[in-house]
Amino acid sequence: MAANDLGTLHRELVPAAGPASVSHGTIVLVLAPGELATTARRLRDEFGFDVLLDVTAVDWPDDALRFEVVHHFYSTAHRVRVRLKTRVGAAEPVVDSLCALYGSAAYMERECHDMYGIVFRGNRDLRPILLYEGFVGHPLRKDYPKLREQPLVAYREG
C-alpha cells in the first residue's frame, strides 16, 4: 500500500478529517474512542488488515485525556502496518473491545487493563494476567512508584 493509499485510508476511515500521518513506515490514525470498533472492522474487512499485532496504552498524566490507547494492525497481503490511537480520560478509561473481531485481543486487552486500568467494554474476562489477584493499582501508570512491592508471602525474620 503506497502513499496514495494512505489518502484512501484517510478519506474512507476518518470521517471528520482527524489527523493521519506516516511514522517510520507505519500509517497512524488518530480517532475518537467511539470510532475505534467500526474503524477496526473496516480495516479488517475492507482493507485486509488480518492481524491485530498489539494493544497498549501511554500515560500522559498532564493531559486532560490522560490515556492514549494504541492498537497496531498488520496486513499480510499489503505488508503494511497501521497504528490507531485514541484518547480516554482517567475518570472513565473505557474503550471498545476488539474480541469479537480478533482472537488475539483477549489476552492483550487483559494486559493493558492490568498495567493501565483501561476497561475494554465487551471483553468479559479482564482478570489479571501479568499481575496477581490482590494486586492493588496499575503499575505502568506514571503515579505508581516503581519500588512499591505488594508481597503475597510474608518475609522471614533475619
Place this chain on the structure above:
Amino acid sequence: MDARTFPITTAAPAARSTKDAAFEYLTTRKDELIGWARKFSLFPYPFVTACCAMEFMAVSASPYDTDRFGAALPRFSPRQADLLMVVGTVTHKQAPILLKVYEQMCEPKWVMAFGVCASSGGFYQNYAALQGIDKIIPVDVYVPGCPPRPETVIDGIMQLQDKIARSRHPVVTERF
C-alpha cells in the same frame, strides 16, 4: 528458627569420659558416612523460571555434566527431591508457589539460589520481583552470575557437598 536440624560443626564437642569419646567417635563416623551418601546422591528439584535455565540445561548436559557429582537425576516431585535449585527470577506471583514446593519437600533438604535474581533480585528492583528468595525460604548456597557459567554452578554444588559432608546427620531428631 528454621526447620532444618543440621548445624555445621567441624569438631565434635569435648568428651567428658573415655566412654563419651568412643560414642562421639562412632557418631562422627556415622555422620561422615551419611554425609558422604547424601552429598553424592542429590536429587535436585529444578525450580526453573528464567534465563538461568539455559545454563542449567548446559550444566546438566554432556559438556559439564552434573551426573559426575551424582546430582543428575532431577525429580519433578518435591516429595522425591532433596535439593531445591531455584533457577532464575522469582516474582511475587511465583513466591507462593516456591514456598509451597519448599514446604512439600521432606527433610533433609537443601536450597541453592542459582543466579543473582534468586540470590538478591538481580537487576530487577521493582514492584514485581522478589528481592532474593532468602526472604521467604532459607538458602544454603548462593551461586552468583547472570547467568552463572557452568563452572560456577559446579563450584556451588561442590561447596554444598562440603557443607553436607561437614554437617551432623542425626538419625533420631527431637521431632521424630
Place this chain on the structure above:
Amino acid sequence: MDTATIANPIRSSLGTGADDGSVIVNIGPSHPATHGTVQIVAELDGEKVLRTDVHCGYLHRGFEKECEDHTWHNLIPYVDRLNYVSPLVNDFAYCDAVEQLMGIEITPRCRHLRTLLSEYSRVVDHLTCVAAALMEMGAMTAFLYLVMVRDYMYEHLAALTGARVTHSYGRIGGLARDLPEGWLVRLEEILVKYEEFVGRVHALVDRNRIFIDRLRGVGTITTAQALSLGCTGPVLRSTGAAIDLRKDAPYLAYAELDFDVPVGIQGDNYDRYYVRMREMDESVYMIRQLAQMLPAGPVNVDDRRCTFPEKTFVYGQIESLINHFKLVMDGPLVPAGEVYCAHEAPNGELGFYLVSTGGGTPYKVHVRSPSFVHMGAASRMLDGGQLADVVPTFGSINMIGGECDR
C-alpha cells in the same frame, strides 16, 4: 507453616467441575513442560482435555517499568533477557528501533554482522526449543546432541561478546566490538558439527513411529485461526502460510540473501518441529553466505550522539571526555516521537513500540511479544486433545517466559 494459608495468585475461570463428572487439574507453573512459568488449569473428562485456562505472568519482572528509569543505552541488558534463548535478536531489534527514532543509518559491516548474528541466534533458539521438546517426550539422546552443539555456539559467542547466554552485544549505532581473530574460521567448524549432530537427530526422530504418532495431527490450527489469534513465526508458517518479515519487509541485510521460507502442511506439532529444523538449515545457509560477503569497515557509526568515543580520546581530549560523560549520565538523546519496529524473531514478530519525549530516558517502551500472543492461542491448540498431548503441544509453541511476561 500451614499450606492452606499460602495465597493463591490466580483465579481460574473453570469453576470446580464437580457437577458433570469432569475433573479440574492444575498443570504448573512449577512444571518442566510449562517451562516453570505458565499455569494451565485443565478440565478433563478422563484423558480428554475439555477446556483449558492458561495463566502466564509468573515471570513478570516489570521490564516496561524499569525502562522508564534507565537510559536508552542501559536498557540493552534488560532487552537481552526478554527472549533469553536468542538474546542477540532482541538487542538488534531494540537498537534498530532507537536508531530509527534517532535517524541513524548503521554501517554496512554492522548491518551484515547483525544479520549473521541474528541468524546464529535463531539457530540457538531453535536448537533449544527442539531439544527441550524432544526431551519432554523422552528422547534424551536428541537433547544431549543438540545441547552439545548449542554449547559450542555458546562458547563461540562468549569469545565474541564476553558472555555465553545474555550477550548485551548490540549498541545504539553499532555493536560492542568487532569480530576477534579466527572467529569466522571457528564458525565454519561449528556449522560442520551442527550438520553432523542435526543429521543424527533427524535419523533418530523424523520417521520414528512413536514420534509421528505423538505429534502428527496433534495441536492442529488452521491459517485463518492462526492469523485471527495473532500467531506469527513458525507457529503461523506451520499452517502453510509463507509469512515472514525477512521476506515481506526485509530489514538489515536480508534483501541481499538467498533463502527459502519453510512452511508446514497441517499446522500440527510435527509441522512446527519440522519447520524449525528446516529454518535452522536455512539460517546456516544464510550464515555461510554472510561470512563470504562481510564488508570491511567500521562497525560503529561515527556519530557522537550515540557512539562512545575511543578510550584514548576520552582520556586525552576534553571534548571526548564530556561526550563520554554525557552519554553515560544522561544517555543518548533521542528526539521526541514514537516508532514501532519489528524484527522476525525465532518465535515470530518481535516488535518494540518506543515513545520518546526527547530525553536520554525512554517515556515508554512496549514489547510486542510473540510468546504472549501465542499463550492466548494456546487454549485453541490444547482443547480437545489428550492430557498427554499438552506436553508436546506446549513445547512446540516455544513459550519463552522472559518474552511472554516481560
